[in-house]
Amino acid sequence: MKSSLPEEKLRIAWFSxxxxxxxxxxxxxxxxxxxxxxxxxxxxxxxLFSSLYQGEHLGVPRFHYLTAYHRxxxxxxxxxxxxxxxxxxxxxxxxxxxxxxxxxxxxxxxxFDPGAEGIHNSPWRRTVAQYNDExxxxxxxxxxxxxxxxxxxRELRSSAVTLFSNNRSLAxxxxxxxxxxxxxxxxxxxxxxxxxxxxxxxxxxPRGDNEPLSIVAIGGTGIEGRMRRALPALTRLSKSxxxxxxxxxxxxxxAQHLLGQNHIHHRxxxxxxxxxxxxxxxxxxxxxxxxxxxxxxxxxxxxxQERLLPFxxxxxxAGTPVIVMKRALFxxxxxxxxxxxxxxxxxxxxxxxxxxxxxxxxxxxxxxxxRQAIQRAHAPHxxxxxxxxxxxxxxxxxxxxxxxQRGLYAKAEAALEAEMKRLIDSEPPIAGDIFNxxxxxxxxxxxxFRSA
Amino acid sequence: xxxxxxxxxxxxxxxxxxxxxxxxxxxxxxxxxxxxxVIELPFNPLPKENLLTQAAMWRSLDLSNFAGQPIDLVIxxxxxxxxxxxxxxxxxxxxxxxxxxDLYGGQFSDFxxxxxxxxxxxxxxxxxxxxxxxxxYRAAISKNxxxxxxxxxxxxxxxxxxxxxxxDLYRSQDPENYILSVGRLCRIKRVDLMIEALSxxxxxxxLKIVGKPDEPGIMEYLTNTMKKFGVEDRVHFLGRxxxxxxxxxxxxxLGVYYAPFDExxxxxxxxxxxxxxxxxxxxxxxxxxxxxxxxKNGRIVKPEAAAIGNAFNELYNEKSRAIEMGKxxxxxxxxxxxxxxxxxxxxxxxxxxxxxxxSFSGGL
Numbered sequence: 001m002k003s004s005l006p007e008e009k010l011r012i013a014w015f016s017x018x019x020x021x022x023x024x025x026x027x028x029x030x031x032x033x034x035x036x037x038x039x040x041x042x043x044x045x046x047x048l049f050s051s052l053y054q055g056e057h058l059g060v061p062r063f064h065y066l067t068a069y070h071r072x073x074x075x076x077x078x079x080x081x082x083x084x085x086x087x088x089x090x091x092x093x094x095x096x097x098x099x100x101x102x103x104x105x106x107x108x109x110x111x112f113d114p115g116a117e118g119i120h121n122s123p124w125r126r127t128v129a130q131y132n133d134e135x136x137x138x139x140x141x142x143x144x145x146x147x148x149x150x151x152x153x154r155e156l157r158s159s160a161v162t163l164f165s166n167n168r169s170l171a172x173x174x175x176x177x178x179x180x181x182x183x184x185x186x187x188x189x190x191x192x193x194x195x196x197x198x199x200x201x202x203x204x205x206p207r208g209d210n211e212p213l214s215i216v217a218i219g220g221t222g223i224e225g226r227m228r229r230a231l232p233a234l235t236r237l238s239k240s241x242x243x244x245x246x247x248x249x250x251x252x253x254x255a256q257h258l259l260g261q262n263h264i265h266h267r268x269x270x271x272x273x274x275x276x277x278x279x280x281x282x283x284x285x286x287x288x289x290x291x292x293x294x295x296x297x298x299x300x301x302x303x304x305q306e307r308l309l310p311f312x313x314x315x316x317x318a319g320t321p322v323i324v325m326k327r328a329l330f331x332x333x334x335x336x337x338x339x340x341x342x343x344x345x346x347x348x349x350x351x352x353x354x355x356x357x358x359x360x361x362x363x364x365x366x367x368x369x370x371r372q373a374i375q376r377a378h379a380p381h382x383x384x385x386x387x388x389x390x391x392x393x394x395x396x397x398x399x400x401x402x403x404x405q406r407g408l409y410a411k412a413e414a415a416l417e418a419e420m421k422r423l424i425d426s427e428p429p430i431a432g433d434i435f436n437x438x439x440x441x442x443x444x445x446x447x448x449f450r451s452a
Numbered sequence: 453x454x455x456x457x458x459x460x461x462x463x464x465x466x467x468x469x470x471x472x473x474x475x476x477x478x479x480x481x482x483x484x485x486x487x488x489x490v491i492e493l494p495f496n497p498l499p500k501e502n503l504l505t506q507a508a509m510w511r512s513l514d515l516s517n518f519a520g521q522p523i524d525l526v527i528x529x530x531x532x533x534x535x536x537x538x539x540x541x542x543x544x545x546x547x548x549x550x551x552x553x554d555l556y557g558g559q560f561s562d563f564x565x566x567x568x569x570x571x572x573x574x575x576x577x578x579x580x581x582x583x584x585x586x587x588x589y590r591a592a593i594s595k596n597x598x599x600x601x602x603x604x605x606x607x608x609x610x611x612x613x614x615x616x617x618x619x620d621l622y623r624s625q626d627p628e629n630y631i632l633s634v635g636r637l638c639r640i641k642r643v644d645l646m647i648e649a650l651s652x653x654x655x656x657x658x659l660k661i662v663g664k665p666d667e668p669g670i671m672e673y674l675t676n677t678m679k680k681f682g683v684e685d686r687v688h689f690l691g692r693x694x695x696x697x698x699x700x701x702x703x704x705x706l707g708v709y710y711a712p713f714d715e716x717x718x719x720x721x722x723x724x725x726x727x728x729x730x731x732x733x734x735x736x737x738x739x740x741x742x743x744x745x746x747x748k749n750g751r752i753v754k755p756e757a758a759a760i761g762n763a764f765n766e767l768y769n770e771k772s773r774a775i776e777m778g779k780x781x782x783x784x785x786x787x788x789x790x791x792x793x794x795x796x797x798x799x800x801x802x803x804x805x806x807x808x809x810x811s812f813s814g815g816l
Binding site: 054066067069116117121123138141197409413419442445450 | 553568
């Protein structure tokens with residue numbers, strides 16, 4: 001089916017969690033949506049779908065995601081665009097990915113949230129197989145749907161095209177895809193799309209030599225979080241320092257314990273943000289930006305699955321020197337723009353050396369290189385341009401999948417009707433023509449109403 | 453005088469707001485001198501494939517007349533009663549099939565991404581729009597329900613809050629050291645949160661729970677929750693109680709806990725306020741938020757045990773504030789006509805189709 005506006009603008013159904021936390025903190029999906037929509041809304045005909053009711057968002061119409069099929073029926077979309085985020089509030093989007101196949105931009109390929117009740121018994125493997133083999137029947141009801149936490153197999157294999165916010169996840173996806181398995185993305189279509197970062201209004205101001213080295217860190221307390229390697233490095237610094245460390249709330253106690261192990265617990269003041277050591281809970285983009293304005297160096301030592309996006313990009317955009325583990329998170333985080341540590345037993349020593357170096361020269365040069373690199377590739381207009389090109393490129397594929405999807409739903413409706421009839425017939429004395437006279441009449445009425 | 457039928461869908465062995473609403477409405481319309489009766493069909497949510505069949509059953513009923521006497525008006529209440537066809541059909545919508553609407557995609561719905569689920573959801577949603585669209589007058593029991601109807605089916609409706617079932621029988625006495633929870637026992641009512649919260653509250657405080665189990669395994673789950681948090685001796689399940697007992701329980705509670713997930717309306721909130729009790733509810737409790745004003749007649753807190761526990765500890769520590777909140781709640785109820793005056797306007801609107809010629813677009 002062709003778009004209603006094929007010669008004009010592509011019609012995009014953009015699914016995103018648009019929630020904001022109590023402190024006004026946006027979800028990652030909303031953060032990206034808000035930065036990109038202003039650059040795309042004039043070129044494309046975009047409708048936003050979220051768990052909010054009808055309204056408007058940044059000049060584009062917004063609807064509840066359950067009404068997407070109505071909108072699609074009245075004027076078919078050229079493509080469905082999703083953002084996959086590991087969050088309870090993002091569950092609606094996860095469900096929709098399995099219903100209307102499209103392009104999924106993956107921020108979190110590892111899911112800690114188990115997902116909605118309704119997809120626990122998801123037959124997504126069969127659904128995907130049905131796209132590729134129309135003759136396959138539906139599975140029996142209530143069969144276990146398989147893993148819903150960990151690697152987002154269901155969501156990635158139910159997407160026709162996948163985009164990743166970091167190269168490491170993209171590489172991992174390609175490796176797993178090469179191993180085979182049923183997928184809607186038959187050609188393994190996947191691309192890297194940078195996380196947008198608005199130009200930082202404030203960069204780190206020059207600081208006096210006598211001021212303590214101000215360190216801001218984000219990372220978990222577990223092995224992969226690597227903060228257990230960074231803390232000993234701090235204790236070896238001869239220059240005075242101050243640390244602000246952001247952890248998830250469930251790790252607060254572990255963080256306190258780690259500080260204690262390194263004999264710096266006494267420097268912690270839970271209520272004073274200017275204390276030598278401060279622990280903050282909750283990953284807030286706003287807060288992080290504010291912290292960067294008074295920090296000399298940012299520690300980003302966790303793995304991508306620690307959900308560090310887009311904090312590293314924000315740090316680089318602010319011109320704050322960053323220390324990362326040596327592995328490519330995204331193209332712009334190359335060695336001459338960040339300070340990196342190689343995995344191994346001497347990680348603490350490496351960290352100490354880098355911190356000592358920044359304590360000496362403040363790392364302005366490398367911070368500036370990073371800032372420029374981010375401005376080039378992560379500026380919202382640049383990311384939006386790239387996304388628009390991807391949409392244009394992949395729209396024909398999504399249109400084909402949408403056509404298949406419509407066929408699958410016609411088949412599902414027929415299977416449903418057959419099951420309704422079977423249930424009636426199986427309970428004498430209500431049987432036989434009752435179905436035809438009552439249920440079929442009602443179904444026909446609904447269908448007439450629908451087509452009208 | 454008109455001949456009127458109220459249409460109800462009955463889930464056997466359960467008793468909740470829907471039953472109270474229908475019996476109250478029946479009494480009110482009868483008191484106006486009309487001939488009125490209730491037609492109920494059993495409703496079974498399982499298996500899913502039967503949901504539409506049950507709507508079709510309603511669709512097939514001939515409610516145009518009985519024993520040669522015409523029926524002048526039918527008043528539908530919830531899914532699938534509004535599938536009934538009649539030349540004059542009103543709806544006072546309690547709720548639609550919520551697992552396909554506001555609960556879809558969450559922990560209280562078993563509908564997922566199976567194409568048959570989605571096909572069924574689309575059929576029922578379209579069927580709802582058709583059947584509810586036929587109504588010559590549409591009202592919903594709360595703004596929450598009215599907003600859902602507009603968002604999902606693009607149908608407008610008035611909000612008619614159901615007045616209190618026991619009118620002016622509610623009273624207030626000196627508060628005792630217990631919290632009251634009233635309602636069917638099922639996951640969506642989140643009584644488990646209150647039980648957990650009890651563990652962080654002063655040991656003098658007890659929890660009295662009124663209501664019958666309405667979900668398989670729910671009592672085992674709540675019992676395990678009590679044990680897990682070591683509060684078995686502070687939780688008292690009272691089951692279903694008489695109206696007199698309920699009024700007494702409300703009247704002496706320190707506060708009332710009512711924090712279901714996205715409640716349609718919630719009589720409990722209003723009953724608590726009529727009894728001058730502060731209500732502790734949650735930020736995502738839906739219809740209750742149309743009445744509770746945080747800090748004025750109750751508290752609106754995060755749906756987390758710690759937050760609920762803090763709220764009740766505050767009530768305990770500042771009983772004068774609890775009493776003040778209760779008085780504010782009572783004032784709201786009195787000024788809103790919820791005690792009984794609201795019935796006049798409500799019945800007049802629900803019966804308003806009687807003043808007009810029947811519509812034939814809607815069926816029989």
